[in-house]
Amino acid sequence: MSEGQIDEALRSELQRQGVWVTSMQELYNWGRKNSIWPLQFGLACCAIEMIATAASRYDIARFGGEIFRPSPRQADLMIVAGTVTKKMAPQIVRLYNQMPDPKYVISMGACAISGGPFKQGYNVLKGIDRYIPVDVYIPGCPPRPEALLHAFMELQRKIDSQKLTGAGKAEHLDAKQPSEFPVPAFGEHDLQPPANPDVYHPPVLERQS
Amino acid sequence: MESLEQIKNRAELAARGAKIDIVVNPGPAQQSSLLIDNEHAAAVAQFLRNHPALTFDYCSNATGVDWLDRVIKKTTKVKTVVDGVEKEVDQTIEEKIPGYLEAVYHLYSMKHKHGPLIIRMRTANRTDGARLPSLTPIWRSAELQEREIFDLYGIHFEGHPDLRRILMWDEFVDHPMRKDYREPDDYEWEPTPHDDVLEKAKQHYTPRPQLDGAENVTAQPQ
């Protein structure tokens, strides 16, 4: 039995006796994952699907995520919903920096992942992961509300698996891990720098001719 | 609505010295336009808006067009004397049309419910000194659109109340909608390069000789 875990047999035996046993980590993550407060922040088309997810038919409240906060100071989750332009990217990094730890990012839609259909645009940032770390990517243009709900559940799974102590503890509990990232500046042709090398690790692609 | 010739003649009478040409649209839309000289553009526009029979009180659309330098080849038969015998020989004349920037306005009349009347103005050249008179004092709907033309095409509208960049940030130096604009090379990673994008990707990525036989299109610049 590893540290921080409870023997399942013992737990069910105790539960039969009316004693509920849990660990601090489980309780903490259970609370966190069921009350994620997203930042009320839409960029483009995907934002409408995000609103639809929060509205009557899809109802994100079933997952505890309906409290959209207008202020980044009160939000846990940033849903980057839509095309990130170069003019907007510094503001998004600034908003991310203003969010308190622990904070998570869902990159919703093809544009936020890679520029999507607007990739050829001179003012379009080819993916928000150039400047801030992203936890869940949702493909689609725009992704359906179900896809956003799925991403939300994936994020809950990730939160549930985060450890409070030990070597593999969660990033926000590690004082060495950065929680703020440099804001890019407007250059004469492009953003400066065009990507943050500490965050952005594009996959190495080797192509057979 | 009156025919373009009638409008042209009336406007030339009303704004003394104005030179108006009809630009024929060869397509099926048959929307021909009036090319107005820059000096008298404001007077002509004022006339078009205020004349009771025309009353083009609504400027729907204002936009810029970038025309690059063009070479038009014309082939004509010319009689020349070759070896003492007169022959007809094809001669190709290359006519060079220097590039210019153009502002196009689509006018309608809300009062008489007619339109569109298309007017255009052309700059002398494509350099940064490209200047045109602003029509914002006559139709305010051109205010934001002329700012956009200034931002994306670099036409300076003289008399515009607030000519600043509108879509790009203030530090930006280029005019991105011009045909010869080169966008920043930010395709670090392209999963499925093809055609133009493949060429661009090849130029972007430095070859990696240790990868034998691979096309060396890799994600990380050396």
Add this chain to the structure above:
Amino acid sequence: MTATIQTLEPAERPPTTMSSRLDGELLEVSMGPQHPSTHGVFRMNVALEGEIVRKLKPVFGYLHRNHEKIGENATYLSSMPYTDRLDYFCSMTNNWAYALSVEKLAGIEVPERAEYLRVILAELTRLQNHASLLGFLLSDMGAWGTPLMYAFRERENILDLFESLSGSRMMCDYMRFGGCRVDADDAWLGRAKKIVDLFPKFLDEFEELILQNEIVIARTQNVGKLSPELAINAGITGPMLRACGVNYDVRKVDGYGIYPRFKFRIPLGDHGDTYDRLMMRALEMHESVEILKQALAQIQPGPVVNPKVKLRAFRPPVGEAYGRIEGPKGELGFYLISDGGPNPYRYRVRPPSFINLTVLEDLCLGHTVADVMVILGSVDIVMGEVDR
């Protein structure tokens, strides 16, 4: 015994040093681009005197994703999906405006059934756009959630129709030059009829809920008045123009498509204030329902696409064309210049919500900062179209 209320005479009041010191000082506030009520990434720099707006400068470009440049580097057909993403509430009307312009450019005829389908889809789009707008506008006023939930309930029904016809909820990419991509079957038309028949019930419920509401009236009447002269000169179109009492609707003026066949009225406002703009949307929805009923009753079987049009290697003749339709937000136009090649030489969108913002400062001056959000909401902007 009578109670007496003691009041301080003006001379007895303590001198207020605060107000005299702050007189004439303007506070500059940047609203946006991240703001819960700016409908996207819109930004306004506002100069406030106390709570009163004295200057307002909109800042654009936070969603400038180079639609026109991409359109000039793509073939005519491959720009069609991009038009969906202009005004992402109304992909069907965007498709129509673009298809109409290309049809003008190349001289293409459209079969009758396709015209009927276009009218049906455009009016359904108008219904869902106006319904969601009213929901958003009320949540800007502080009715957070509830009206939006009602509006989105109706919107989802219409999106279901779009999805079963085109395969996508929002980005329908449905129209083609010379017709529509796929035909609608009878079952689809039956479902559309059912939704259209039930829609007035929602409208009545919604209007009862909000349009006589005291707070709505207090927040909107006499707020953000626009004069008809300024509206015409500034190129305002759509419900915002008609709220000032100017009778100008492209459906009537141009009679594009088959609109002259339908009987419908153009609602007009008297005051040009925010309340009139709100009412315009509600009344237009009633008229759209009327058009839909007529179109669904009249539609006949037939081809939905002109077989002569070759979409793959499409090269329109040299020339230019400007085509426009009455979109839910105003006059949506496309200006295309063809040089005979597969790509347009110039591809320009005339965005109604961008040009409607020309008068935003005039509307907001002298009102409180809380009214700015309501006025902006009543303009009905979508940033995808404003910045393109």
